[in-house]
Amino acid sequence: MPTAMPRSMVAGNWKMNTTLAEAVQLAAGVRDGVAALNGLAGVDVVLCPPHISLQAVAEAVKGSAVKVGAQNMHYEASGAFTGEVSPAMVQGMCDYVILGHSERRQLFGETDDLVNRKVKAAFEYGIKPIFCVGETLEQRESGRASEIIGGQVRAGLDGVGDISGLVVAYEPVWAIGTGQAATPEVAAEIMGGALRDALGSLFGPAAAAIPLLYGGSVNAGNVESFAAQDSIHGSLVGGASLQAEPFLEIARLTAQAKASL
Numbered sequence: 001m002p003t004a005m006p007r008s009m010v011a012g013n014w015k016m017n018t019t020l021a022e023a024v025q026l027a028a029g030v031r032d033g034v035a036a037l038n039g040l041a042g043v044d045v046v047l048c049p050p051h052i053s054l055q056a057v058a059e060a061v062k063g064s065a066v067k068v069g070a071q072n073m074h075y076e077a078s079g080a081f082t083g084e085v086s087p088a089m090v091q092g093m094c095d096y097v098i099l100g101h102s103e104r105r106q107l108f109g110e111t112d113d114l115v116n117r118k119v120k121a122a123f124e125y126g127i128k129p130i131f132c133v134g135e136t137l138e139q140r141e142s143g144r145a146s147e148i149i150g151g152q153v154r155a156g157l158d159g160v161g162d163i164s165g166l167v168v169a170y171e172p173v174w175a176i177g178t179g180q181a182a183t184p185e186v187a188a189e190i191m192g193g194a195l196r197d198a199l200g201s202l203f204g205p206a207a208a209a210i211p212l213l214y215g216g217s218v219n220a221g222n223v224e225s226f227a228a229q230d231s232i233h234g235s236l237v238g239g240a241s242l243q244a245e246p247f248l249e250i251a252r253l254t255a256q257a258k259a260s261l
């Protein structure tokens, strides 16, 4: 049976930015902009606000084509985990959850094993993981980028069975928030190579339907060159997702580039 082509996606990771009021305003701007673009057929638009604004953003985009994602979550349903938020809590407020972001791995000590537990919990609760992998500059410069990506994929997705809804983001750590995006060729080399191979070895032909996002200093000026790559289905956007207009332009250019492939 032929495997479906992955859908395209542009997801905005707002990180620890926006107050509640700012989040609602930004979400409304993106919602109205997507509606004005006739829903951006073929490109899923996802907003990932801080936890505290999830409910309000979900309300703001309700009934529109815009989807909501959490930026993180714990793997347990409840318990003595001060300051944490559980899958049961975010379920119903979001369709997606970003897991394994390099800031979680580097600043908060998240290991492959912890990320793997979270990915499994997301599936258990019907929340679609946007599972992130990426190598550091040191790892790239020592020629280990492919090995690192393959290892993170195999460990983070170990034991996962049904992959429907899974999205994988390749975000080289050296490109995140630095203004130094990878070249489309460097991104495509990993995404069509080590990343695809690792997913294929885990999930067989079904892996071909997993959307792959590039993340790392994506903006309206460079997004077309990423979206023009067959192996890249969209982007995970940090800084450029904090204002509606540039983010909408990224989504529009992605739809345009994908339509002309």
Ligand code: PEP
Pocket: 013, 015, 171, 175, 176, 177, 178, 179, 215, 216, 217, 218, 236, 237, 238, 239, 240
């Ligand atoms: C991110 O946070 O996932 C990201 C890619 O950030 P930026 O676009 O700012 O590099």
